[in-house]
Amino acid sequence: MVIVGAGPAGAALALLLARQGVPLTLVEASPTSARQFRGEALMPSGLAALAAMGLLPLPETIAQRPLAGWAFWANGQQLFQVAEPMGSLRPCTLVDQEALLRWLLDDVRRLSGAKVLTGRPVVAPMLSDGRVVGVELADGTQVSGELVVACDGRSSRLRQKAGIELTRIGSPMEVRWFRLLAAAADPVADWLKGQFVTILGGGDSFALYASVYGGVQLGWVQDSTATVPSSAADWRERWAQASPERLASLLRACPLQAIEGPMLLPVKVGRLERWWQPGLLLLGDAAHPMSPVRAQGINMALRDALVAARQLLPVLGQGNPAALDQVLAGISAERLLEIRPIQASQARELARADLLRHNGWLRQLLAASTGWSSPLLARRWQADQALLRQGWGTLELTIPNDAMMG
Numbered sequence: 327m328v329i330v331g332a333g334p335a336g337a338a339l340a341l342l343l344a345r346q347g348v349p350l351t352l353v354e355a356s357p358t359s360a361r362q363f364r365g366e367a368l369m370p371s372g373l374a375a376l377a378a379m380g381l382l383p384l385p386e387t388i389a390q391r392p393l394a395g396w397a398f399w400a401n402g403q404q405l406f407q408v409a410e411p412m413g414s415l416r417p418c419t420l421v422d423q424e425a426l427l428r429w430l431l432d433d434v435r436r437l438s439g440a441k442v443l444t445g446r447p448v449v450a451p452m453l454s455d456g457r458v459v460g461v462e463l464a465d466g467t468q469v470s471g472e473l474v475v476a477c478d479g480r481s482s483r484l485r486q487k488a489g490i491e492l493t494r495i496g497s498p499m500e501v502r503w504f505r506l507l508a509a510a511a512d513p514v515a516d517w518l519k520g521q522f523v524t525i526l527g528g529g530d531s532f533a534l535y536a537s538v539y540g541g542v543q544l545g546w547v548q549d550s551t552a553t554v555p556s557s558a559a560d561w562r563e564r565w566a567q568a569s570p571e572r573l574a575s576l577l578r579a580c581p582l583q584a585i586e587g588p589m590l591l592p593v594k595v596g597r598l599e600r601w602w603q604p605g606l607l608l609l610g611d612a613a614h615p616m617s618p619v620r621a622q623g624i625n626m627a628l629r630d631a632l633v634a635a636r637q638l639l640p641v642l643g644q645g646n647p648a649a650l651d652q653v654l655a656g657i658s659a660e661r662l663l664e665i666r667p668i669q670a671s672q673a674r675e676l677a678r679a680d681l682l683r684h685n686g687w688l689r690q691l692l693a694a695s696t697g698w699s700s701p702l703l704a705r706r707w708q709a710d711q712a713l714l715r716q717g718w719g720t721l722e723l724t725i726p727n728d729a730m731m732g
């Protein structure tokens with residue numbers, strides 16, 4: 327079989343299948359796992375997936391740090407804060423995703439029957455009698471297999487080439503990612519106290535946390551029609567104006583040359599209602615590009631891989647395309663049970679944040695009433711997080727011991 331894309335979905339799926347002796351080729355466009363910006367937050371749901379794969383604890387060579395908690399500020403006042411692990415088995419944990427992926431790929435490479443091709447973009451699926459039977463690479467190489475799994479991310483080329491339309495959810499928004507480099511940004515990191523902090527003020531909204539890569543990662547959210555500052559100095563001043571006094575002065579003291587970015591991430595949230603065609607399965611962002619709200623993408627990609635591996639193992643290698651396609655439909659149906667409510671929950675969180683961002687009067691009211699409203703807000707927020715932290719509870723995450731290739 328062929329897996330396209332070595333992000334969390336593709337790398338985890340390749341490892342799970344190769345461990346069981348499935349012959350496969352993992353094809354990745356990029357020569358390395360390095361990216362300018364990467365997500366770092368693993369929710370308890372993603373950590374549970376890694377545990378079910380037998381990958382916890384992660385080796386110490388992969389930088390990781392449990393998050394201390396979550397804090398929300400509006401108009402310079404802390405509305406509330408909630409400490410991790412919020413009743414979960416494991417706290418939300420920041421993990422060096424690049425190192426995690428490198429580690430997974432190294433494991434895949436060590437397994438016999440698994441081939442990893444990096445720096446080799448796939449350009450199109452190969453078709454025979456209406457069935458996907460492999461992929462064609464940019465250099466003209468053809469790689470065939472009984473199944474192609476597209477894990478090629480939110481702009482999935484295979485999805486486009488297969489003519490599969492994504493159903494869009496919600497209105498477009500933009501996130502601009504910045505990195506405040508270590509040393510210069512250490513005072514800001516100290517102020518954050520290991521928390522994921524969301525700041526609302528003056529119609530702006532951004533979130534920041536001390537990154538496992540060092541320094542501070544900052545994501546600025548806005549409607550895609552809004553105008554943005556044009557220089558690092560203007561950006562820095564805009565953050566400072568929305569921030570509480572102490573953070574504002576620390577941000578203003580951060581030298582401009584220590585500000586990297588912005589990297590623009592146009593957020594188009596959506597999903598497929600059917601994740602497969604004969605001989606083709608789509609997983610991860612390729613099947614359901616997630617909103618950035620409460621860091622779900624890596625977590626859902628890992629859980630997709632686990633469910634796909636569990637369902638595929640009994641049918642791969644049987645030479646029975648009809649049975650294989652039936653399993654693809656089953657994977658799609660099982661994963662939609664989780665993805666639909668998670669995306670709905672993200673949309674509710676976003677709507678609340680948008681309301682606060684756009685409504686100065688409401689922000690003022692909340693900021694002025696923190697004396698009595700903080701505990702209520704914290705309790706209410708925490709109650710709304712269950713699904714985004716734990717995932718859909720009834721999912722079977724373990725691979726049965728007797729799962730074998732047919």
Ligand SMILES: Cc1cc2nc3c(=O)[nH]c(=O)nc-3n(C[C@H](O)[C@H](O)[C@H](O)COP(=O)(O)OP(=O)(O)OC[C@H]3O[C@@H](n4cnc5c(N)ncnc54)[C@H](O)[C@@H]3O)c2cc1C
Binds near residue numbers: 333335446484609
């Ligand atoms: C700045 C940023 C911050 C984020 N923060 C978080 C976070 O904190 N927590 C979280 O859970 N999620 C986060 N996300 C989202 C998360 O990174 C994604 O949802 C997740 O990586 C999806 O995994 P995937 O395997 O489906 O796709 P991807 O990780 O996108 O991997 C797809 C892979 O396919 C490869 N590829 C693409 N096209 C081809 C082709 N034609 N041929 C071969 N290979 C191809 C790509 O090079 C890539 O390696 C963040 C995303 C960004 C950009």
